Amino acid sequence: xxxxxERIRKDGIVRAGNVLKVDSFLNHQMDIELINEMGKEFKRxxxxxxxxxxxxxxxxxxxxxxxxxQYFGVPVVFxxxxxxxxxxxxxxxxxxxxxxHGRIYDVMVSKKYIHEGDRVxxxxxxxxxxxALLGLLEICEEAKAHVVGAGICVEKxxxxxxxxxxxxxxxxxxxxxVDAMDSQTGAITFREQ
Ligand code: G4P
Ligand code: NA
Ligand code: NA
Numbered sequence: 001x002x003x004x005x006e007r008i009r010k011d012g013i014v015r016a017g018n019v020l021k022v023d024s025f026l027n028h029q030m031d032i033e034l035i036n037e038m039g040k041e042f043k044r045x046x047x048x049x050x051x052x053x054x055x056x057x058x059x060x061x062x063x064x065x066x067x068x069x070q071y072f073g074v075p076v077v078f079x080x081x082x083x084x085x086x087x088x089x090x091x092x093x094x095x096x097x098x099x100x101h102g103r104i105y106d107v108m109v110s111k112k113y114i115h116e117g118d119r120v121x122x123x124x125x126x127x128x129x130x131x132a133l134l135g136l137l138e139i140c141e142e143a144k145a146h147v148v149g150a151g152i153c154v155e156k157x158x159x160x161x162x163x164x165x166x167x168x169x170x171x172x173x174x175x176x177x178v179d180a181m182d183s184q185t186g187a188i189t190f191r192e193q
Contacts, residue, residue, distance in 0.1 A: 001041050001175040004153065005190050007034060014181045014188065018156065019100070026125060026153060027060050035067045038175055042123070042151045043071035045173040049148045052119045053077055055140070057107055057132050064153060065123040072121070077114060079107040079136060094138035096131045107135045111143070118145040127152040127174060130161025137168070154178065157191050 013021040025031040051072050056065040057079045065076045081096075082105065093108040114120070122136050133150060140147050149171035155162050157177040165172045177191035 001038065003034065003037055004176045007031075008154070008176060008178075008190075009188060012188065014183045014186050016183045018158070018181065020154065020156070020178060020181060020188075022125075022154065026064070030063055032067065035064055038064070038153060039068040039071045041175060042068050042121075042173065046072075046121060046149055046151065046171075049121070049171075050119055051121045051148055053114070054121050054123050055079065055109070055114065055136055056123045057081065057136065060126075061124045064125055068123050068151065074121075077109060079109050079139060082106050082108060092139040092142045094135040094142075096135040098131060099129045107132070107139065109139050109143075114139070114143045114145050116144040118143070119148050120145050121148050122150040123152075124150075125153045127155040127161040127165070127172075128159045130159075130164045133161065133165055137170075149173065151175075 007025055011024050015021055025034055051074055053074050054065050054069045054076045056062060058081055062078050069076045091108040091110050093106050095104060096107050097104045120140055122133060124132060127133060137147060147170060150165060152174040155174035155177045157179040178188055179191045180189040
């Protein structure tokens, strides 16, 4: 999506350690006009799909998912993160290992809000190693819900997440794929799509 790529080039900051800061428009301060356009684009990309709910992970996924959901007219469910061990039987849960933050946590969704046969669209801000998305997939599997696809704002194409998700035959749409970035020069290379 050209609009997003241009914005990343203009306002994104490449940090050492392959981290792309998009705090000024996506991840901390949020540009709603831009995110509205992203919502329309996801609607176009998943136009042929019947979708019952959107599933994301707290925290940064929530705001984006809520705007996207308005174009689909469906509820948003967000998986909660927890470091605690006392997960009861009323939730679906999955372990997630965050490489960026070097920690392991559980993500969970109440059994009340995801059901067998539900057609689910996954939405998230970043796809890096794919651990968060794989956690959501596991939750959907456990719930016997059907994952229609995954919509990602920014995929870091040089990390393994995108390949892992595509290898599973999941319809993955990333609005911008960063194939390379250089923290010295700030240069960013996007994949042609
Ligand atoms: P993965 O889920 O794709 O495996 O990614 P990883 O564990 O490596 O990333 C951990 C967190 O860092 C995720 O947010 C992810 O969205 C975010 N992230 C990964 N790479 C980048 C990046 O280059 N720039 C920015 N801004 N974020 C990145 P989180 O900690 O799960 O959640 P949240 O509370 O921030 O939403
Ligand atoms: Na996130
Ligand atoms: Na994040």
